[in-house]
Amino acid sequence: MKVKELIEQRLLDPRFRKAWYELAPRFDIANAMIRFRAKKDRMTQAQLAELTGISQRSISALEHSIATPNIRTLIKLAEGMGAVLRIRFDFDDPQPFADDEEAD
Secondary structure, three states: OHHHHHHHHOOOOOHHHHHHHHHHHHHHHHHHHHHHHHOOOOOOOHHHHHHOOOOOOOHHHHHEEEEEEOHHHHHHHHHHHHOOOOOOOOOOOOOOOOOOOOOO
């Protein structure tokens, strides 16, 4: 069974579903940071910290999804990575992996 299929099956459990969607924003942030560093010739966390003005310890915590950043941190992160920060509210039931079909 692929990871995608397993998660979709587990999302039928209301407790798992609640936890999944509470943690999803953290996972999205971590994924964006890791992908950015990989595209920049495997930039280190220390280099990203210098670029953004966020401590390496905080970069690590964000990438491990154990920290919840505030808006100021997200802005610094986006500016340092040359990205546009967009925050949105989805009122429809989001579909897992809708934006990332490579999540097998």
